[in-house]
Amino acid sequence: MDLTATLLMAAGLAALAGFAAWRGARGPDPKRGPRLMPWRLVMMLAAAGFVYAAGHAVALLKGPT
Numbered sequence: 001m002d003l004t005a006t007l008l009m010a011a012g013l014a015a016l017a018g019f020a021a022w023r024g025a026r027g028p029d030p031k032r033g034p035r036l037m038p039w040r041l042v043m044m045l046a047a048a049g050f051v052y053a054a055g056h057a058v059a060l061l062k063g064p065t
Contacts, residue, residue: 001056002060003057003060003061006053006056006057006060007057009049009053010050010053010054010057013046013047013049013050013053014046014050016042016046017043017046017047017050020039020040020042020043020046021039021043023037023039024039024040024042024043
């Protein structure tokens with residue numbers, strides 16, 4: 001994958017992790033019922049994907065050895 005696609009994916013994963021962190025930190029709302037989306041799990045998976053994409057971007061910037 002090229003550098004542009006990697007950076008776009010990393011930015012998207014960072015945005016998803018931030019959104020999921022915001023949604024996961026909100027308090028429960030008994031009137032709306034239980035949450036059906038595991039936001040903390042989504043946040044952790046997106047953050048792990050971001051770390052992987054950032055490492056891949058660094059490897060692309062470093063160039064061949």
